[in-house]
Amino acid sequence: MFGQKKLDKLLKQYNDNSIKYISVQELAMPKTDVIILDARESNEYKTSHIKNAIHVGYNNFNIDSIRKQIPNKDSKIVVYCSLGIRSESIGDRLKLAGYNQVSNLYGGIFEWKNHNYPVYNLNDKKTDSIHVFSKEWSIWSKKGIKVYE
Template structure:
């Protein structure tokens, strides 16, 4: 069902119903139930949070934020999170490509009792667009970004777009 909704979104995007800005996109698709954190705030050295990547494993393998933990989207498992993050008041930042899938995962965390969950505004695309470093599975800096699809790649202005 989740994947079907994403494909419907992509279909509308290709038919010309896409949003003009990331802000408009997020306003349309997110409920505002999870607060955002800006990429600049997350990049600050004083930010002590666990970072969860809610994209699919193949996206994470191409590129991710340093020290992010891949939790996936389609196969997200709250029990696994509860084993690795037992403290419910731990600050957690969730991201995806743009901030839509990450809100879904953040809401699941919130429902499980986690109290300090935030969604990275604009996701890894905004992170790269603002020239922050990303890493591949060898933990080496890369300019390649998995864009989920060709249609979503329009939101990425920096880096090498990978969508296969």
């Protein structure tokens, strides 16, 4: 519970809750039918991502590309990044573009992996590696093999 409170505090420092959160447990439920978008950079995605996630990036995010891939603005979309900070920003851009069912994965891929849910490499093979973005942010990743580059 202590870790949860610390993560809450971190996310409140960076986010304004403009995009509702979805828990890793809820996303992992078999009947949760959503489109998952990975808002991290390509080197992070290549190392580890949630199965079937579409890489959309952060620095080079392109809303026109999303409009082509997801034409239905009523699609249920979950955006994630490492912890849920960059993904809120991308979620805001999706909402601005008219997507109305956008959620932000609470704690991002770190929480996903911390709860022992599988991540996959570029070859769609399960991996224990997790890209941790930087030394500073790596403290939030408790499970797996930390990769920085």
